[in-house]
Amino acid sequence: MAGRAEPLIRRGGGGIAAALCLALMAGPLLAVALRAGDSAGLGPGDWAAIRFTVTQAALSAVLSVALAVPAARALMRRRFPGRGLAITLLGAPFLLPTLVAVMGLLSVFGRNGLVSQGLAILGLPPLQIYGFHGVVLGHVFFNLPLVTRLLLQGWQGIPAERLRLSESLGFGPRETFRHLELPMLVRVVPGALLVVFLICTTSFAVALTLGGGPRATTVELAIYQAFRFDFDLGRAAMLAGVQVALCVAAVLALRLAPLPVGAGTGLDRNAVLRPPRGLPARLQDTVVIGLVLGFLLLPLGMLVVDGLPGLVLLPDTVWAAALRSLAVALGSVVVTLALAVPLAFRLAGARALWVEVAANLSIAVSPLVLGLGLFLIVLPLVDPRLMALPVTALVNALLSLPFVLRALVPAIHEVNAGYGRLAASLGMARADWLRHVVLPRVRGPLGFGAGLAAALSIGDLGVITLFADGARETLPLALFRLMGAYRLTEAAGAALVLLGLTLAVFWIFDRGGRGRAGL
Amino acid sequence: MKTHFIAAGLALTLTTGVVMADTPVLTVYTYDSFVADWGPGPAIETAFEARCGCDLQWVAAGDGAALLGRLRLEGARTGADVVLGLDTNLTDAAAKTGLFARHDLGAPSLDLPVGWDDDMFLPYDWGYFAFVHRADMAQVPGSFEELIALPDDVKIVIQDPRSSTPGLGLLLWVKAAYGDRAPEIWEGLAPHILTVTKGWSEAYGLFVEGEADMVLSYTTSPAYHLIAEGDPGYAAAAFEEGHYLQVEVAGAIASSDQLDLAQEFLRFMLTDAFQSVIPTTNWMYPAVTPEAGLPDGFETLIAPETALLYAPGEAAKMRDQALNEWLAALSR
């Protein structure tokens, strides 16, 4: 009789999916550890790297979220031409390969970037972007848009009934914030903090380039050193273990936060957050939207400008690589959703620590170690070259999982809370419940998640390098090879193709998910 | 569902690789840029296949250090017959894997700035590390010390020795030129270092975008801009301490079932058909100057008077200390 209160939540393969995720990440780590010979262990340099990693990741997470709150709020309550496009473009920095995004960022904020050139006209010295603040700026550039999207979904999740109630009670912006927006933020913000923190713990190229030197050594760079410079696989595995520990600690820390409370369910009536009247509020929103969009879109615009001349020079192999990347992305979406849906049900029900860790671990675990481990596992079985694309799709699916879940879990939680009883009282079978109730109601987050998985997969360079051979290159690999051969113009063209492709794929899935409702 | 997906992946991968039943296959591991369309790979593959009656298949794994890492991971199980793309900073560790066979060329005649007596690895090209700058740079330094003496707003971009081959080259360059004074040189350079990148591509990209005045690259880099782009606007700064040499080598895998073919490839590597491709695809100096000489434009490059190079064993011994000095000076 026990457990009948939540009859439709716990059934299903959530446990299996979580176990699979854990195995897919622990397996490679173990493979690397087992293959290791004598290890020097962690040195003082490694501990400094861990300290730096945690500091910059925490600061980047806090800042990204703190800036995303006013940005999402302003975007939510204002309507302006091109708003939909702007929201789609928000996905871009996060989805681009870091190498490309950094180039875009520097073309605006670099020593020879737009801003510095403007300052030079005024006789002022150029911007100093390289340093600790540069690392944080880079990470905010990547993650602010992601958090903004997650928060926008939170705002959308406030039922229209509640908004109308607040209006009828004559709530001003302050009361609306306190009674509607703050409770929603309390629910969404911890997860967003966690995701950004974890993303930043595996950062390497961004941190090093914008950090200005070895002061900005992260754990991931220490892993590179262990593998490439010292060939100390034991230390590489140990450092990957540190990343796992950071992930567990972060998940635990967030469990101390108050339990998420559902926003409640409504009747799908369309209602928008009524924008506060008055010039100061309007001015404030305009400035916030302008700054955020400028900060995010200017670098993208520069990528477009820089990329156009290279577009006509692109060899056919780049287009073939683009197709291959697209195939990998679609495979990745299928795997992501197959894992994410059962996991989301499991997470929407009871909070089990190991499931939460399994769901978040993939962004915290070193892509290099993951690739090394999978390589070691695959090696005795089959020519690694044959597995290049499937492994890329699989790893990218794992990497997208935490983001997809971030969007999916609250939605499923709400469906369960709002309609679980009704469905149970009508005796709906699991399949019917999924098809007729859950899927239509979580279509938005699901489309967002699928788009994210596809786009992330197209832009990822992480694992394929170890498996790749001359022929089967993906688009990011082709781009990287162009850069490595002085072909910077063509590389800029390839970056533009990559930008276009990721955005198109993301837009199609996201749009499909939003359906009639619109954002 | 997953099996379908893997099958689809396999089908996708298989269709791009040509497998012929009777033809022997020679698998050559190399670095990424070697096999790219515009790299030496395609021309060399065509030329070698025309004479060997075999199928040459490239496997590209990142850069030289990643290549060695992959080889060490695979150990005796490696599918490589030939490994092409290590440099003398890596050959000591590569030799210690015990995977490589001796070559059968004896002492070939080579056009290197240094003598060569390695009986395992053969060089196929070489180049000097150098700081590349735009031709219109106001004050071009003629040594590390002159660079240090320039105003602090003259910036260079370098690569991290922990993740990049040129980065390691610079480390050894300073060490070879200054020995115990290396930490002092690094402290002097520190204010000029705009940033340190993961690899050569990022650094060179930043330089071309105008972020820095100079970038650590090769003396041959200006040749690319001149020959491929018709742009004479780049030059390398000649340093009076001399320039550190990078010698890129290949070796045959002893356990290969195509060892004869592998040795044939190494012999082919030093012929005109291979060497003449190198200058304008890999943008390095060929190990044996082709009969037709170097391409037009190479004569504009600086020719350092002193070539610095640690022997492989020395380089291996030196790098940990050099790295610590580098970290200490730049982490301040």
Place this chain on the structure above:
Amino acid sequence: MLVCDDVVIRQDAFTLRAAWQVSAGDKVAVIGPSGAGKSTLLNAIAGFVPLSGGRLSWSGQDLGALDPGARPLTILFQDQNLFPHLTLAQNVALGLSPSLRLDRASRERVEAALERVGLGGLGARRPAQVSGGQASRTALARALLRQRPLLLLDEPFAALGPGLKTEMLSLVAEIVAETGATLLMVTHDPTDARHAADRVVFVDDGVADPPRPTDEVFAAPSPRLAAYLGTRP
């Protein structure tokens, strides 16, 4: 016959006991102060709240073994009785087939049920596009199609105006008469109980009293009930 056999429901510090039965075809109003556990009692019968003791049965069949959807009853909640993304017709059709696989005959029955509650032709609308009263009618149409012998109303009409609520209760009365269902309805309005029920269960102080005829209850209320009704005995 619905039998509450020494039923005990515990939720944290709250306890509710019930030991009585309701005959088939009875119309029972469940009244009592708010927070007394009226809804909890209905939810326990519907299978959403576990029993801590005792046993519930319908016509000799133990309800404890059945999932909520398999129980011989239809429950209408205070809200969330309709899925907002489905049309009214689909919401009603769920009563015939939770998989929404409908043949022509079923579709006709759905349309007939909508006609019966006065919503003919509105089947294609979604809940957000109709009034509160129409939404309630939709839920009743579904109850009509499900033809379960027990109908539980957990104040589904509380949000409607007095006129509309009376209208709904009349509709309920008609449906119950047509289907011969047993009715258990929670209400906080004694007028509703007088109009729609022939028996009353008074819930207060951790106990759900056995049902007594409505007239009798209001004619001679117990001291507790009198206090709740605000009248003097």
